Amino acid sequence: MVAAVDLALPPPGLEHEYNTLLTQDTVRFLAELVSTFDLDVDKILQQRIARKVQLDLTNDLPDFSPHTSHIRKDKTWKVSPVPRRLQNRQVDIGDTAPYQTERFLSALGSTAQGIQVDFDDGNCPTFFNQIKGIYNIFQAVHHKFPGTPPISQAPVLMLRPRAWNMVEHNMMVNGKQVPGPLFDYGLLMFHVGKTLFDNESGPFFYLSKLNMPIGTIKATVLIESILASFEMEEILYELRDHSAGLNCGIWDYSASFVSKFGHRAEFLLPDRSKYVNMEKLFLKSYMDLLVQTCHRRGALATGGMAALLLPKDQKSDSYQSVLAAVKQLKLFEIKAGVDGFMVYDIGLVEPMQKLFKEHTRGPNQLHVIPEGVNVTATQLLAMPTGGVTLHGLKYNIAVGVLFIYSWLKGEGHFYYRGQVEDSATAEISRSQVWQWIRHRAKLEDDERTVVSRSLVHNLVEEMKNELQDCYCLSERAKQLLHTATEIFLEIVQKKDFPEFITTYLNLDHTFLVSSSYNHSFHSTAVVAIHSTAQTKSRL
Structure with a gap:
C-alpha cells in the first residue's frame, strides 16, 4: 500500500527544527499512522x-x-497499576504551550510533579508553534537545554496533543488534511517515545516499531462533556491497560451543557462569574462521581487548573488575597479526594504542594473512596439557580474577543484581570453570550433589559474601545482586535451553535492568513506503508 503525502515548506526561521523532525522516516510513519x-x-x-x-x-x-x-x-476489574513516576500527580503546571521556550524551561526547572505540555487549550496551532513546540520537547527529552535537569529528574511531561476536532492544514495524506492530534502524537512518539520510556518518564505509549511493551501507553482522559460524565466507568474499562486516570475541569464541561442543550430554556446557564463554581450541585456531583469511579478502579482523579496569577510583591495584601483564594478553591478539591490538580502560575507550585502535605497522607489519595456517594442523572443535570448580570455579560464578551484576538496573533492564551484565559474560558464565555441572546435572558441588574443582538453589538463596541488601550500598541493590533470583534459577533449570532470555537477559528480564512498558513508545498511524495490491518494489530 502507498500513500501520497503533501507537506508544507518549513515555517520561516525554523528550517533546522523542521528538517530535524520531519525526516523521510518520520513522514513515512505519519503517513502510516494517518x-x-x-x-x-x-x-x-x-x-x-x-x-x-x-x-x-x-x-x-x-x-x-x-x-x-x-x-x-x-466490582472486580481495575485499571493497570499506576507507574512509579505518575503516582504523585499532586501539582502540575498547566497551559504550558511548549513553543514558549522561556516558560517551558521554567516549568522544567520547577519542583512541580508534572507539566501539562499543551498543544490544546493554551496553544494556538500555527505551523510555527507546532514545529517549535515539538522541537523544544525533543530538545528537553534529549537533555539539550543547558541548566535543565535530565528528563528522568524533571517534572513528568504530560503530553497533550490537539483535540480530535482540529486538523493540521500543512500536511495532507492521500489528498486530505490530517487530524491534528495524529500529527502531534506521531511526531512526539517517533522522536521522544523510546527515550521517555527508557527513563521511566512516559509517555507511556505502545508503538511496536519503537520496541515498547503493550501497556506502556498511559493516558489521562479529560471528562470535558456532560455526555462523557455518564460513561466514566466505560472509558476506564476500555483503557484499563493504558489509563492514568480521569480529569475534571469546570469551564469546558460547563460549556458542553450549552453545546448539547443550550437551545432548551430549562438549561439556561446563569452568569458564570457569579453563580457557577465547583460547589454547585451539577459540578460537585460530577467531581464526586469522577473521584469515586477512579479510586474504585485504581485510577488517579485529577482536578482543574487554578488560573489566578500571583502579584509580584509577596508582601502585598493583594498577593495574600490571591494566595488565600487559590488555597480555598483547591482545598475544596483536596477534600473531595482528588489526587492532584494544575496551577498556571509557577509561583503557586510550592504553596499548593504544602497544602497537599498538610491535608493528605502519601503521594495520592487512591485510598480515599467516597462512601455514600450515589450520584444520579438528575444531580448531574441540575442547573444552578441565578441570573445574568451586566458585569458577567461584559466579562464574557471581553474574554471571547481577546481569545480570538490572541489566536489571530498566534497565541493560545492571554492575561486578563489577574488570571490566565485560554480556549476553555473562551468556550464558556461565547457559549453563554450565544445562549443569553437565544433566550433573551433578562439582566438581574435591570429586568427591563434583555440580552439582545443590539445590546451585545453595543457592548462589543464599548469593550473594543476599552481593550484597545491595554492590548493594542500599533495600528496592526487595532485592526486585529476589530477583526476579532467581528468574528465574535458572527459566532454568538449563529442560528446553530458552533460546537467548538477552536474549530471555527481553525477553519476561518482570517486565521489561516494571519497565522502565515503556508500555501507552498513540497512536491507530492509517494511513500510505501504497511497495510491497515497489519498496522492496527501492532499499535
Whole structure:
C-alpha cells in the first residue's frame, strides 16, 4: 500500500527544527499512522454529530446506559497499576504551550510533579508553534537545554496533543488534511517515545516499531462533556491497560451543557462569574462521581487548573488575597479526594504542594473512596439557580474577543484581570453570550433589559474601545482586535451553535492568513506503508 503525502515548506526561521523532525522516516510513519486511523477518526466525529441530532429530535436527556451496566456492576476489574513516576500527580503546571521556550524551561526547572505540555487549550496551532513546540520537547527529552535537569529528574511531561476536532492544514495524506492530534502524537512518539520510556518518564505509549511493551501507553482522559460524565466507568474499562486516570475541569464541561442543550430554556446557564463554581450541585456531583469511579478502579482523579496569577510583591495584601483564594478553591478539591490538580502560575507550585502535605497522607489519595456517594442523572443535570448580570455579560464578551484576538496573533492564551484565559474560558464565555441572546435572558441588574443582538453589538463596541488601550500598541493590533470583534459577533449570532470555537477559528480564512498558513508545498511524495490491518494489530 502507498500513500501520497503533501507537506508544507518549513515555517520561516525554523528550517533546522523542521528538517530535524520531519525526516523521510518520520513522514513515512505519519503517513502510516494517518492512513490507519483517519477513517476511524471521521466515524467517531460523525457519531458525535449523530448523538447531538438524536438528542435534539427526541428531546431526550442522557443517562447511564443499560447496555453497559455489566461493566459498572462488575466490582472486580481495575485499571493497570499506576507507574512509579505518575503516582504523585499532586501539582502540575498547566497551559504550558511548549513553543514558549522561556516558560517551558521554567516549568522544567520547577519542583512541580508534572507539566501539562499543551498543544490544546493554551496553544494556538500555527505551523510555527507546532514545529517549535515539538522541537523544544525533543530538545528537553534529549537533555539539550543547558541548566535543565535530565528528563528522568524533571517534572513528568504530560503530553497533550490537539483535540480530535482540529486538523493540521500543512500536511495532507492521500489528498486530505490530517487530524491534528495524529500529527502531534506521531511526531512526539517517533522522536521522544523510546527515550521517555527508557527513563521511566512516559509517555507511556505502545508503538511496536519503537520496541515498547503493550501497556506502556498511559493516558489521562479529560471528562470535558456532560455526555462523557455518564460513561466514566466505560472509558476506564476500555483503557484499563493504558489509563492514568480521569480529569475534571469546570469551564469546558460547563460549556458542553450549552453545546448539547443550550437551545432548551430549562438549561439556561446563569452568569458564570457569579453563580457557577465547583460547589454547585451539577459540578460537585460530577467531581464526586469522577473521584469515586477512579479510586474504585485504581485510577488517579485529577482536578482543574487554578488560573489566578500571583502579584509580584509577596508582601502585598493583594498577593495574600490571591494566595488565600487559590488555597480555598483547591482545598475544596483536596477534600473531595482528588489526587492532584494544575496551577498556571509557577509561583503557586510550592504553596499548593504544602497544602497537599498538610491535608493528605502519601503521594495520592487512591485510598480515599467516597462512601455514600450515589450520584444520579438528575444531580448531574441540575442547573444552578441565578441570573445574568451586566458585569458577567461584559466579562464574557471581553474574554471571547481577546481569545480570538490572541489566536489571530498566534497565541493560545492571554492575561486578563489577574488570571490566565485560554480556549476553555473562551468556550464558556461565547457559549453563554450565544445562549443569553437565544433566550433573551433578562439582566438581574435591570429586568427591563434583555440580552439582545443590539445590546451585545453595543457592548462589543464599548469593550473594543476599552481593550484597545491595554492590548493594542500599533495600528496592526487595532485592526486585529476589530477583526476579532467581528468574528465574535458572527459566532454568538449563529442560528446553530458552533460546537467548538477552536474549530471555527481553525477553519476561518482570517486565521489561516494571519497565522502565515503556508500555501507552498513540497512536491507530492509517494511513500510505501504497511497495510491497515497489519498496522492496527501492532499499535
